[in-house]
Amino acid sequence: MAVAEGSTQVDVTPLWFHRAGASRPSAVCAATLLGMRVLLCPDKFAGTLSAPDVAAAVADGWRSVADGDELLVRPLADGGPGFLDVLARALEARRVPVSTVDPLGRPTAGEILLTPAGTGYVESAQACGLHLLTPTERDPRRTTSYGLGLLVAAAIECGAQEVVIGLGGSATNDAGAGMLAALGVTPLDSVGTALPLGGAALTAVAALDGAPRLRAARLVAATDVDNPLLGLYGASSVFGPQKGADRADVLLLDAALERFAAVLQRDLPGCPDSLGTRPGGGAAGGLGAAILALGGRCESGIGLVTRAVGLDAALETVDLVITGEGSFDHQSLRGKVVAGVAGAARDRGVPCVVVAGRVDTGRREAAAAGVTEAHSLVEHYGGEEHGGTEAAMGRPAEGLRALAARLAGQWSR
Structure with missing residues (x-):
């Protein structure tokens, strides 16, 4: 149906109605249509x-204004x-608690997820995560x-006959040498x-x-980072500074990983050639390379998760998508959750709104990726100059509820 807005006719017939191939409803029929179907599929807001x-905060805010709309909640992750x-939340699987150690070798709690089909899922950040260290401990x-x-x-x-390892958010840059040692492969010096x-x-x-003590289990690295292990775009150069490395550290670590890659290729049966340049090898401080060296493969983390939660099927039935992450910036458009969701929504003609802690991506870049609008908690709280960053970090759920209520007022029919 259409409503008058000044002199412009604005079509507000739900997108799913057009995609289903139905004729435009009469005014009487349109009045009986259900509210909008909105898909909520955000990533985490790191650190908060x-x-x-x-997803829960956005849902609460939306329902406070448009309680008749149907919300499909599908939280996402990229590894x-x-x-x-x-x-x-998406799989038939049991969670098994496991004792492990953090990036400095201190005891910490972890877990594995096991499916009846024999697939085990683990999250590298539970043992290697940057969030496990204070800023002064990052080295x-x-x-x-x-x-x-x-x-x-x-x-x-x-x-587990197959182990899927989610890679991301790591504090390490050891090319998986520690992981290999725990699995039975110990690096030695010249003596x-x-x-x-x-x-x-x-x-x-x-x-x-x-x-390696793998008992024939297959390894899969779930990551959307395509950086190689070595060089200008490698693990040390690109991600090392985020973990506390200065310029001298980056050079030292890149040389160390180059030496280790050569030893792996020479001494580890089944290790592929050109380990240092393979896409994905630089993920999580080189953990991708270690998994490749063990005969594993890299797979898109967001692709794996979206299949598990049934995202494609959900996208076919909704009128609006809301996704988001802590910082929507240039890295978001390189294989992150937001880029994957926005691209899939664009391909189906569904508008996609991003909510984020901060937005540092230009409108043209965002639009090219499929993003219709992007909204920032920092700006919601008054911007940088009025303490918006501190408020966004300290009260993210409150801000998201308010943003979602405003969006519902703008978008809901």
Whole structure:
């Protein structure tokens, strides 16, 4: 149906009605149509809210204005923090608590997700996550992925025939050397002594000892990072500074990982050639490369999650999509949740609105990716100059509820 807006006729017939191939309803029929169907599929707001919490806040705000609309809630993740929480809501699987260690070797709690079909899911951030360290503890020269190896080993001990490892949000830059050590492959120096944990120690790696204890389980790296392990766009150069590395550290770590990659190719049976340049090898401080070295493969994290939650089917039936993440910036458009959702919505002719803690992406870039509108909590709270960043970090759920209520007033019919 259409309503007059000044001298312009605005078609407000639900998009699903047109896609279904039906004729335009009469005014009487249109009055009986149900409200809008809105798909809520955000990522986490790193450091503040999980993806389910973001979705819940948006849903509460929307319902406060448009309670008759149908909301489809599908929180998402791309392999980083929150990966297991999202999958646990979507899959028939049991959660198994596991003791592991953090990036500095301190005891911490983790878990694995096991399906009846024999697939185990683990989240690298539970053992390697940057959020597990204080800012002064961040040092990628000495942080280790050993705890992730313990999680993978636990999944295999529980009978997993395939282990899917969500990569993202890591504090490590050791190319998975710690993970390999926990799985039975120990890096050695030139005199046969086991190396200390951490990326910097790999400058002295000369050989490997032992064999991976995988019991024929297949490994899958769930990541949407396509960076290689080495070089200008590699793990150390691109992600090292986010983990506390200065310029000297980046050069040292890149050289250490180059040496380690050469040893893996020479001494680890089944390790592919050109390990240092393979797409995805640089994910999570080089954990992608370690998984490739063990005969595993890389798979899109957001693709895996969207299949699990049935996102494609949901997109076919809705009038509006709301997604979001903590910071909507240039990295968001490179394989992150928002880019995947917006592109899928655009392909179906469905408008996509982004809500984020902050928005640093230009309108043209966002529109080209399929984003109809983008809204920032920082601006909602008055902008940088009026303490908007502090408020966005301190009261994100409150801000999201208010933003969603405003959006419902603008979009709901």
